[in-house]
Amino acid sequence: MARPHIEPFCDRDVPFKKMTLPGFPSGMHYKMLSLDKDTGACTMTVQFDAGYRQPPGFSYSDIELLIMEGGRRVGDEMCGPGTYFFIPAGVALPAVSTEAGCLALLMYNQTEPNFVESDEDCDGADRSQLIQVNAYDDLSWQVPTLMPATAPGCLLKILRWDEVTGAMSFLYCMVPGFWQDNISFHDCAEEAYHIWGTSWIMQFGDLPTGGYFWRPPYINHGPFASDHGILAFGRTDGELYNHFHFNPYTTLKENREWAAEKLKQRKPALFKWIVAHEHNHLTGSELKK
Amino acid sequence: MGKKRKLSPAVRAWLKRELREQQERYKKIVKEMEALAPQREKWIQEFFQRIQTRGFCVHADIRRRIKPEEIPKRPKRKLRVVY
Numbered sequence: 001m002a003r004p005h006i007e008p009f010c011d012r013d014v015p016f017k018k019m020t021l022p023g024f025p026s027g028m029h030y031k032m033l034s035l036d037k038d039t040g041a042c043t044m045t046v047q048f049d050a051g052y053r054q055p056p057g058f059s060y061s062d063i064e065l066l067i068m069e070g071g072r073r074v075g076d077e078m079c080g081p082g083t084y085f086f087i088p089a090g091v092a093l094p095a096v097s098t099e100a101g102c103l104a105l106l107m108y109n110q111t112e113p114n115f116v117e118s119d120e121d122c123d124g125a126d127r128s129q130l131i132q133v134n135a136y137d138d139l140s141w142q143v144p145t146l147m148p149a150t151a152p153g154c155l156l157k158i159l160r161w162d163e164v165t166g167a168m169s170f171l172y173c174m175v176p177g178f179w180q181d182n183i184s185f186h187d188c189a190e191e192a193y194h195i196w197g198t199s200w201i202m203q204f205g206d207l208p209t210g211g212y213f214w215r216p217p218y219i220n221h222g223p224f225a226s227d228h229g230i231l232a233f234g235r236t237d238g239e240l241y242n243h244f245h246f247n248p249y250t251t252l253k254e255n256r257e258w259a260a261e262k263l264k265q266r267k268p269a270l271f272k273w274i275v276a277h278e279h280n281h282l283t284g285s286e287l288k289k
Numbered sequence: 290m291g292k293k294r295k296l297s298p299a300v301r302a303w304l305k306r307e308l309r310e311q312q313e314r315y316k317k318i319v320k321e322m323e324a325l326a327p328q329r330e331k332w333i334q335e336f337f338q339r340i341q342t343r344g345f346c347v348h349a350d351i352r353r354r355i356k357p358e359e360i361p362k363r364p365k366r367k368l369r370v371v372y
């Protein structure tokens with residue numbers, strides 16, 4: 001995904017803008033957090049005004065939405081704070097409305113924001129991938145099972161996990177007094193938004209409520225700390241593996257080489273196969289079958 | 290699904306405007322992070338102290354005390370945090 005490194009950014013520092021793209025009803029305002037220059041895929045903080053009405057319809061992009069404040073009615077169902085949606089491309093939602101307004105995090109994963117009024121799904125849409133869950137009420141906090149893991153006091157609620165890529169969307173929290181003394185980088189891009197609270201990262205300083213980052217792979221971040229705790233939303237575009245180290249001066253190139261060396265040490269047979277010539281590697285679509 | 294769609298002039302103009310604004314945001318972040326450099330250097334020295342005493346977080350609650358000779362030397366190049 002071709003988004004630049006946006007870190008740190010706080011949406012409280014900028015005003016909402018009126019959504020003027022064709023197809024969208026009036027009463028929708030947004031703050032752009034990050035935007036893919038090639039595809040138009042983006043993440044926005046969105047304010048739906050009281051009285052906002054959206055007819056049934058779909059998008060040509062997968063959409064993720066997390067309600068942070070207020071609520072919205074989707075069909076007959078009232079959805080409040082903590083409700084997370086993953087709406088696959090082409091899957092039509094019933095009419096959406098909000099009486100008192102709604103603040104949400106809204107993501108378009110493959111294209112620029114678009115909306116097509118329709119009572120039916122688009123041809124080829126995969127409704128089986130639709131997710132709607134109230135993450136505050138219906139999911140429990142989990143201790144991360146990643147190896148190596150974050151320090152105790154960082155907990156997760158997994159909202160979505162892509163069985164092909166390992167990408168995931170999740171809520172995470174840090175308990176008051178959380179600290180983790182290491183430097184981390186990942187093989188995937190990582191994105192996060194602070195719903196509430198302030199955390200500190202050595203490279204970037206404080207990230208307050210409304211704080212956001214889109215961090216491409218192999219960028220050093222950490223150590224971390226939070227005095228009063230945080231609640232945040234996060235996503236990755238691939239499997240999240242924690243490469244922990246304590247050298248703040250390494251470059252992207254060095255981190256990438258280190259990750260490759262680690263793969264060689266930990267999965268020697270796989271590494272040997274990947275770098276071997278004259279064989280047919282499986283592609284993503286073949287793996288999906 | 291997944292087919293390349295032709296974007297209207299209004300959508301193309303919106304994207305162009307948003308990308309221009311994103312570029313401005315990026316430049317502002319780079320500037321702010323450069324201004325944080327002296328403070329960051331102090332934080333790095335404090336981090337080096339802590340990992341020699343309290344320990345480096347290896348996994349979950351497992352920590353290892355780093356020996357003085359393991360502490361990285363600062364390279365001559367400028368430390369870059371935003372890419």
